[in-house]
Amino acid sequence: MSETGQETLTEEERILRAMKKVLTDVAKDTYAKPGYAHPLSDETIEGIRECLKMIALREHEIAKAHGRESKARPQFIDEKPREVVIPIDPGAFGRKRKDG
Secondary structure (H helix, E strand, C coil), X not given: CXXXXXXXXXXXXXXXXXXXHHHHXXXXXXXXXXXXXXXXCHHHHHHHHHHHHHHHHHHHHHHXXXXXXXXXXXXXXXXXXXXXXXXXXXXXXXXXXXXX
């Protein structure tokens, strides 16, 4: 990690991230509601999936080679988060609580 908290990426990792972003943007932009014909062919959709799989595999290999093995995994919408962030008001410390 660098001083700013961002990890230092190789040129290949930056390229892979850009490619992944473009492919996922294409998938989002061409989303068809159920019952409507998808603007992309089945072969193109499968090609995008395969490319995303290869990108993810290569990202994992590069991270592992640089000692940055990721434990990241997809999280489903209905899956409960493992961690919960609770905001704390720093100004509340030192104040007396009013009861009643």
